[in-house]
Every structure is written in C-alpha cells, then in structure tokens.
Amino acid sequence: MGMGRIGARETKEPTLMDRALDQARAAAVAGEVPVGAVLVEAATGRILALTRNRIEELKDPTAHAEILAIRAGSAALGSPRLAGCDLYVTLEPCPMCAAAIAFARLRRVYYGAGDPKGGAVDHGVRLFDQPTCHHRPEVYGGIGETEAAGLLREFFRARR
Amino acid sequence: MGMGRIGARETKEPTLMDRALDQARAAAVAGEVPVGAVLVEAATGRILALTRNRIEELKDPTAHAEILAIRAGSAALGSPRLAGCDLYVTLEPCPMCAAAIAFARLRRVYYGAGDPKGGAVDHGVRLFDQPTCHHRPEVYGGIGETEAAGLLREFFRARR
Numbered sequence: 001m002g003m004g005r006i007g008a009r010e011t012k013e014p015t016l017m018d019r020a021l022d023q024a025r026a027a028a029v030a031g032e033v034p035v036g037a038v039l040v041e042a043a044t045g046r047i048l049a050l051t052r053n054r055i056e057e058l059k060d061p062t063a064h065a066e067i068l069a070i071r072a073g074s075a076a077l078g079s080p081r082l083a084g085c086d087l088y089v090t091l092e093p094c095p096m097c098a099a100a101i102a103f104a105r106l107r108r109v110y111y112g113a114g115d116p117k118g119g120a121v122d123h124g125v126r127l128f129d130q131p132t133c134h135h136r137p138e139v140y141g142g143i144g145e146t147e148a149a150g151l152l153r154e155f156f157r158a159r160r
Numbered sequence: 161m162g163m164g165r166i167g168a169r170e171t172k173e174p175t176l177m178d179r180a181l182d183q184a185r186a187a188a189v190a191g192e193v194p195v196g197a198v199l200v201e202a203a204t205g206r207i208l209a210l211t212r213n214r215i216e217e218l219k220d221p222t223a224h225a226e227i228l229a230i231r232a233g234s235a236a237l238g239s240p241r242l243a244g245c246d247l248y249v250t251l252e253p254c255p256m257c258a259a260a261i262a263f264a265r266l267r268r269v270y271y272g273a274g275d276p277k278g279g280a281v282d283h284g285v286r287l288f289d290q291p292t293c294h295h296r297p298e299v300y301g302g303i304g305e306t307e308a309a310g311l312l313r314e315f316f317r318a319r320r
Contacts, residue, residue: 060231061240061263062222071220080221095280095287096259103221103256117292120255124292125285127255132277132284 016040016088017110017144019050023065024090024151027052034151037065037089039073039082042107048073048085065089066097070104081105090148092119092141098127101137108138112148176200176248177270177304179210183225184250184311187212194311197225197249199233199242202267208233208245225249226257230264241265250308252279252301258287261297268298272308 014022016038023036032053039049049072054063066089073082083105090112093101098120101109111121120127121139128136174182176198183196192213199209209232214223226249234240243265250272253261258280261269271281280287281299288296 055240059234059238059240061234061242062227062231062260063240067222071222074219074221078219080215080219080223082221094259095255095285096257096263099254099256099259099280100222120259125255125287125290127285130285 015144016047017090017112019047020065020088020090020112021144021147021151023050023052024148027054027065028151028155030054030057032056034155035065035089035091037069037087039069040086040088041077042084042086048076062096064094064097066093067100070100070106074104083107086110087137088143090144091115091152092121092123094118095120095125095127102128102133102135105135106137108140110140110143112142112144113152114141114145175304176207177250177272179207180225180248180250180272181304181307181311183210183212184308187214187225188311188315190214190217192216194315195225195249195251197229197247199229200246200248201237202244202246208236222256224254224257226253227260230260230266234264243267246270247297248303250304251275251312252281252283254278255280255285255287262288262293262295265295266297268300270300270303272302272304273312274301274305 020036020038024034028034036052040047049069051065051068053065074080085106086108087106088110092111092115116123180196180198184194188194196212200207209229211225211228213225233242245266246268247266248270252271252275276283282301
C-alpha cells in the first residue's frame with residue numbers, strides 16, 4: 001500500500017469490502033485460506049454477519065466465509081431466505097457457496113478476486129447461468145481485487 | 161408398499177439406505193422436503209451421522225441432509241476431511257452438497273432418486289466431472305430409488 005493512501009485511510013469510513021478484507025486477514029493469521037465476508041441487510045445497512053474461513057478451526061469442510069455468513073444471517077433474521085441481503089466476499093464463490101447464495105436468494109454478491117480454479121460464478125460451472133438455477137443474484141466482481149488477491153498470494157507463498 | 165414385503169421387512173436387517181429413507185420420512189413429517197442421509201465410516205461400519213433436511217426447522221438454507229451429515233461426521237472425527245467415509249443419501253446431491261462432498265473427500269456416495277432439475281452429480285453441472293474438481297468420490301446412483309422418489313412425489317403432491 002503506497003504512502004499516498006495513508007491520509008485517505010484516516011479520513012475515509014471503511015467500506016464493506018474493507019471489512020471483508022479485515023476478516024480475510026484474520027483468517028490468514030489463524031492459518032486459514034484468507035477469505036472474508038460481510039452480509040448486510042440492504043434496506044437498513046445493518047451488518048448481519050462478519051465471517052471468515054474457519055475450516056481448520058471448526059474442523060468443518062463447509063465452513064467457508066460465505067456459508068458462515070449465510071447461516072449467521074438466517075439465524076439473525078429467523079429465515080432461510082435472505083432476499084433483501086447483499087454479500088461482500090473477498091474471493092469469487094465456489095460451487096458450494098454459489099449454490100447456497102442461490103438457495104438463500106441473496107440480492108447482490110460483490111466479490112474481490114476472481115478464482116479461475118475454484119470459482120463458480122464467472123469461472124468453472126458458472127452456476128448462476130445454469131438453466132436449473134432458480135435464483136440469480138446481481139453480481140459485481142473485482143471489488144478490492146488487488147488486495148484480496150494479494151492476501152491469497154502471500155498466504156500460499158508463505159506455506160510453500 | 162405391498163403386503164408381500166412385510167415378511168422380508170421383519171427378518172431383514174435394515175440397510176443403510178433404509179435408514180436414510182427413515183430420515184427422509186421424518187423430514188416429510190416435519191414439513192421438510194423429504195431427503196435423508198447416513199454417513200458411515202467405511203472401515204468400521206460406524207454410523208457417524210443420521211440426518212435429514214432441516215432448512216425450515218433450523219432457518220438455514222444450507223441445512224440439507226448431506227451438509228448436516230458432513231458437519232456431524234467432521235465433528236465426530238475431529239477433521240474437515242472424511243476420506244474413509246461413505247454417504248448414503250436418498251436424493252442426488254445438489255451443487256452445494258456435491259461440492260461439500262468433494263471438499264470432505266468422501267470415498268463413496270450412494271444416492272437414491274436422480275434429480276434432473278436440482279442434481280449436480282449425474283445431471284446439471286456434473287460437478288465431479290469438472291476439471292476443477294479436486295476429488296471425485298465413487299458414485300452409485302439409483303439405490304432405493306423407487307421409495308425415495310415416491311416419498312418426494314407424495315410430499316409435493318400433498319402440498320399442491
């Protein structure tokens with residue numbers, strides 16, 4: 001991060017993707033693949049969940065940031081359907097998470113880094129484009145991509 | 161179920177798919193789409209999880225029988241990887257569950273009814289056949305299919 005951004009960081013409110021990136025950093029510190037997510041109720045701006053990958057910590061292969069965000073959001077709203085909610089996640093969702101997003105009827109998905117190997121939104125099976133997909137959220141990719149991809153690169157470099 | 165089967169049912173040990181079908185019936189009684197699952201440790205035959213769809217009950221869109229079985233199995237074995245385990249499930253897994261099965265490295269998947277609309281194993285995105293899929297379990301479809309499909313048909317007919 002260049003010196004020129006310091007002033008901006010002091011005066012600017014962190015964005016929701018900034019908060020997802022904070023979660024991704026916390027995941028890396030915990031030895032998890034650095035992916036973070038924020039689930040927000042669009043109409044109110046209320047944050048329903050701040051989550052990160054916790055696969056190793058929870059001994060749970062489904063504990064991706066997105067799944068944990070959806071589960072927490074559903075618990076908060078008392079409903080398995082989250083039609084008025086938006087998800088911010090630092091990495092393009094995998095098929096498991098993309099399908100969960102469709103089941104939850106999320107309104108929008110903002111993601112950071114694209115994932116040609118594991119992604120299922122704009123790569124791989126492109127789940128939301130399948131004729132059998134019942135709900136396609138609006139998708140905005142590449143938000144905070146540089147930072148999100150940098151975290152992942154750094155994490156895998158350090159482990160090699 | 162015909163009268164002719166009563167004798168057989170009295171003397172025969174229930175199979176693992178029979179137990180998954182019992183879970184599916186319990187789901188229907190609870191107003192959930194009737195899908196049930198059993199996770200078993202292959203080497204010992206130890207049943208790690210008996211689960212059913214609990215989406216409405218838990219207010220959780222990810223609470224499919226397979227996801228709950230994998231989470232329970234991971235908790236029982238203290239690991240997010242279940243390489244020596246087999247899953248019996250009454251319906252062909254969806255993309256969310258198929259991806260979770262791959263992440264969990266399950267050895268085998270036995271499923272009942274095929275699901276042309278929602279399945280992701282032998283229909284739809286055929287997730288395990290994707291080049292980006294890191295683990296493909298052995299898959300055996302059509303086990304207990306008639307009964308599994310009948311339960312689903314009956315459930316949706318009653319709700320119309």
